[in-house]
Amino acid sequence: MLNWHTLLTTSSRIMVRLLATLLLLHNAVGAQEIFQPERIDGMPESALFVDLRLKIEAAHCPSWAQCNVRASGTHNGKQVGLEVQVNEEKTTDRVLKVTYVSVGAASDQLLTAIAALYRLPLTKSQFNKRVVATLVPLRATKDQLDAKVFFFANGPEARYAELYTNIDLHQGALWIKEKDHDYRKNVLDAFSK
Numbered sequence: 001m002l003n004w005h006t007l008l009t010t011s012s013r014i015m016v017r018l019l020a021t022l023l024l025l026h027n028a029v030g031a032q033e034i035f036q037p038e039r040i041d042g043m044p045e046s047a048l049f050v051d052l053r054l055k056i057e058a059a060h061c062p063s064w065a066q067c068n069v070r071a072s073g074t075h076n077g078k079q080v081g082l083e084v085q086v087n088e089e090k091t092t093d094r095v096l097k098v099t100y101v102s103v104g105a106a107s108d109q110l111l112t113a114i115a116a117l118y119r120l121p122l123t124k125s126q127f128n129k130r131v132v133a134t135l136v137p138l139r140a141t142k143d144q145l146d147a148k149v150f151f152f153a154n155g156p157e158a159r160y161a162e163l164y165t166n167i168d169l170h171q172g173a174l175w176i177k178e179k180d181h182d183y184r185k186n187v188l189d190a191f192s193k
Contacts, residue, residue, distance in 0.1 A: 032055055035053075044128070050191075053073065053173050053175055054072055054082075054116070054175075054176070055071060055174075056071045056174055061086075061167070064086060067084075070083045080106050080113055081106035081107060082102065082110055084099070085101060086135060087099070094134070094136065094137075096134075096136070096137065097128055097132060098133050098135040099129075099131065099132050100130070101129070102193075111191055112125070114191065118185075123192070126192070127192070127193065129149075131190055133152075133190070134149070135147045136150070143170040149163050152190070163177060164176070164177035
């Protein structure tokens with residue numbers, strides 16, 4: 001005699017496993033390597049700027065003064081990611097506040113990737129829960145924000161750093177671009193917990 005309960009339970013388990021496998025395959029196919037250096041003849045890879053490109057998974061941006069983006073990618077086969085929040089700074093309308101928010105293990109892997117790409121030792125292995133910095137828009141259109149980010153703009157000078165953060169909603173990309181090699185240690189320290 002056919003036991004419907006057993007059949008449904010077994011079918012449910014198979015469906016859950018199939019969906020989980022499909023999700024993993026989708027993530028593996030859809031994931032992109034966050035750093036793809038441009039090869040320049042005669043220039044060593046260590047001299048190149050580290051520009052990271054992450055795929056936007058979710059975005060809610062009614063305006064550039066109120067924008068939340070969650071993005072991810074891979075580095076050496078490991079999942080990396082973070083959330084970026086852009087909000088108004090109360091002091092002026094030309095300056096915004098950006099917060100880089102940890103999403104857990106994927107952000108810790110992003111920190112590890114940044115340290116490796118910057119060729120710096122990683123002294124703290126966790127991405128800071130929330131890293132707040134000053135953001136100045138360089139160019140803003142309906143679908144794209146290109147901005148310069150300042151860490152510890154008001155001091156202390158020993159912790160000061162700059163980088164670029166660009167959000168391209170049309171291309172579905174979040175860029176975190178290096179401004180200068182001299183800021184590498186301070187950027188890494190700002191992201192580290």
